Amino acid sequence: MKLLNRAAGAAVPVACALMATPVPAFAEGSAGGPAILIPNMAEFIPALIAFLIIWVVLAKVAWPKVLTMMDERSRRIADSLEEAERTKQKAIDDRHASDELVADARRQAAEIVLAARQDAEHERARIIAAAHTEAEEIISKARANAEDERRSLYAEAAGTIADLSVSVASKIVEKTLDEDGEQRRLIERYIKEVGSLNAD
Amino acid sequence: MDAFSKLPEEINHLVSEFSSMPVVGGLGAGLTQYSVWLLVAAIVFAAIMLVFIKRQTLVPRGVFVNGVEYLIEYVQDDVAKGVVGTEWRRHFPFLATIFLFILVNNFIGLIPGCKPGTGAIGCTAALALVTFIYFVYFGCKKHGVIGYIKSLAPAGVMFPMNVFVWVIEVFSLLLRPITLAIRLFCNMFAGHIVMGSFSIMATLFAEPLLEHFSAMNALGALPSLAWLAILLIIYAVELIVAFVQAYVFTVLAAVYIQIAEAEGH
Numbered sequence: 001m002k003l004l005n006r007a008a009g010a011a012v013p014v015a016c017a018l019m020a021t022p023v024p025a026f027a028e029g030s031a032g033g034p035a036i037l038i039p040n041m042a043e044f045i046p047a048l049i050a051f052l053i054i055w056v057v058l059a060k061v062a063w064p065k066v067l068t069m070m071d072e073r074s075r076r077i078a079d080s081l082e083e084a085e086r087t088k089q090k091a092i093d094d095r096h097a098s099d100e101l102v103a104d105a106r107r108q109a110a111e112i113v114l115a116a117r118q119d120a121e122h123e124r125a126r127i128i129a130a131a132h133t134e135a136e137e138i139i140s141k142a143r144a145n146a147e148d149e150r151r152s153l154y155a156e157a158a159g160t161i162a163d164l165s166v167s168v169a170s171k172i173v174e175k176t177l178d179e180d181g182e183q184r185r186l187i188e189r190y191i192k193e194v195g196s197l198n199a200d
Numbered sequence: 201m202d203a204f205s206k207l208p209e210e211i212n213h214l215v216s217e218f219s220s221m222p223v224v225g226g227l228g229a230g231l232t233q234y235s236v237w238l239l240v241a242a243i244v245f246a247a248i249m250l251v252f253i254k255r256q257t258l259v260p261r262g263v264f265v266n267g268v269e270y271l272i273e274y275v276q277d278d279v280a281k282g283v284v285g286t287e288w289r290r291h292f293p294f295l296a297t298i299f300l301f302i303l304v305n306n307f308i309g310l311i312p313g314c315k316p317g318t319g320a321i322g323c324t325a326a327l328a329l330v331t332f333i334y335f336v337y338f339g340c341k342k343h344g345v346i347g348y349i350k351s352l353a354p355a356g357v358m359f360p361m362n363v364f365v366w367v368i369e370v371f372s373l374l375l376r377p378i379t380l381a382i383r384l385f386c387n388m389f390a391g392h393i394v395m396g397s398f399s400i401m402a403t404l405f406a407e408p409l410l411e412h413f414s415a416m417n418a419l420g421a422l423p424s425l426a427w428l429a430i431l432l433i434i435y436a437v438e439l440i441v442a443f444v445q446a447y448v449f450t451v452l453a454a455v456y457i458q459i460a461e462a463e464g465h
Contacts, residue, residue, distance in 0.1 A: 036321065036389070037382065040220050040227045043322025046235040050242040051301060051327060059293035062249050066256065066272060067292065073258055 158191040206404055214396045218389065220320055238317025241305040248304070275299050275450065283454035284461075291457055294334055298327060299450040306388060306442030310435070318445070319388045321381060328381035331453045336373075339460030348460070376456060380449060387445050391438045398434060402427035 165187050220232040231239075252268045260266050275296045280288035284295075302318055309316020317323045339348040352373060353366035402424045409421040 036219065037385075039322035039325040039381075040232060040320070041322070042222055042225065042227050042230045042232045043220060043235050043238070043320045044326050045229075046231060047238050047317065047323035047326035048330065050239055051298075051330060054242055054246060054301060055294065055297045055330075057246075058249060058297050062253055063293040063296060065253060067276075067289070069256055069258065070269075070273070070276070076258065 158188060161191055162187040207401065210400045210404065211397060214400060215393065218319070218393060218396070220322070232320065232322075233315055234317055234320035234323055237308060237315045238305060238320075238323050240314075241308045241317050242301070244308065245301055245304040249300075271300065271303070272296060279447075279450050279454050283451060284458050287461060291338075291454070295450055295454055298331065298453060299446050302327065302384065302446040302449055303443065306446055307439075309388060309392065310438055310442060316388045316392070316442075318384050319392055321385045324381040324385040325377075327384070327449070328377040331380060331449075331456070332377035335453070335456040335460040338457060342461045351462075376452075380452060384445055384449050387441055391434075391441055395431060395434050395438060398427050398431040402431060 162184055166184055169183070220227060220234060222230045223233055223236050224231040248268065252265060255262065255265050256269070257265075260269050276288070276292060279299070280292045280295050284291050305317040305323075308314050309319055318327075336348075339351070342348070343351050352369040353362045354369075357365055405424040405427065406421045409417040411417075
């Protein structure tokens with residue numbers, strides 16, 4: 001049945017073709033008028049053969065190659081676009097990652113700077129405090145030294161004044177007073193009392 | 201006025217020149233001037249394709265390769281994929297071949313001194329017949345012979361109307377190759393007759409001036425400029441017609457193939 005169908009399938013177009021094929025007798029001697037619509041065999045047969053040859057040759061040789069090349073091009077373009085899209089996405093991701101890294105680095109740098117400032121502030125405060133303490137120590141030492149110096153100066157001045165007083169008194173009374181005697185001790189006690197009054 | 205009096209005779213002469221004349225043998229067996237130009241166009245077409253295949257690369261370069269690719273992609277996208285549909289790849293070789301074959305023939309006919317192979321009914325009939333056999337064959341292949349014959353009548357029409365519709369559809373089917381052949385032939389033939397007529401008119405009005413230069417003859421030759429301008433416009437239109445007719449023939453072939461392979465009307 002299938003075979004019959006195939007045979008008939010080939011026969012139908014051929015039969016139709018025979019009906020449509022130009023009849024040579026109609027075409028003979030045509031020169032104008034309606035005759036121009038009657039095909040001439042001298043044109044029909046060469047056109048038929050030429051077209052069939054070109055069709056078969058191109059169908060076997062040219063079109064498969066042309067279509068393959070165009071398909072390959074379409075595939076490459078699609079792949080390239082896909083690759084470009086992937087690369088673009090990766091670049092965006094990398095950009096985001098690098099932005100995050102930069103932001104993180106900036107944050108860390110700010111933290112480091114802040115910590116350094118705080119350390120420097122603490123160090124400055126410590127140095128200032130140490131300097132204050134040292135300065136106070138120096139001042140107190142200086143004061144103590146000055147006090148000692150003052151006291152020694154007082155003592156020395158008191159001695160000198162006592163000697164001078166004894167000498168003056170001796171000259172006045174023309175009598176040598178006992179330098180290590182009672183008069184001298186009185187003078188020195190007097191000077192001490194005067195000095196203690198001054199110190200107060 | 202003398203030019204107008206000569207016009208009918210010249211037009212008759214022109215039309216007789218466009219009639220098929222045997223170059224080799226007779227009209228029954230041989231070659232006419234149209235057959236010769238058709239063979240020339242076939243050789244040119246084959247040469248174009250040969251050069252194109254050799255030059256075609258993954259990245260097309262040059263006007264020639266890009267131009268041919270543009271035409272091929274046009275057939276592929278607008279005709280094969282657009283009309284035939286999913287089965288386009290199977291029919292692409294036929295559609296692309298017939299489109300470019302007609303196109304090359306039409307354009308060769310527009311070169312002054314040449315004639316279009318498609319300007320003779322015998323040539324267009326051959327192309328129409330091949331198209332007819334092609335789509336009937338694929339219709340029978342798809343549905344089986346009986347199935348294809350049955351498919352000519354639209355589904356859903358009650359008896360006995362479906363019989364009448366089937367008969368009409370059979371006539372319509374048999375008329376398809378005839379309309380294909382006549383449409384292409386008439387468009388090319390008529391276009392060339394019109395162009396020839398205007399070139400004759402331009403020549404007839406300028407003829408006295410070319411023979412003897414005088415003020416009167418120069419004044420009488422002025423209409424030649426108008427005829428020449430119209431001729432150039434018609435020539436430009438014919439360039440479009442050459443493309444459009446190749447496209448129409450191919451699109452109709454694709455439509456007939458699609459109808460023949462369609463599951464049901």
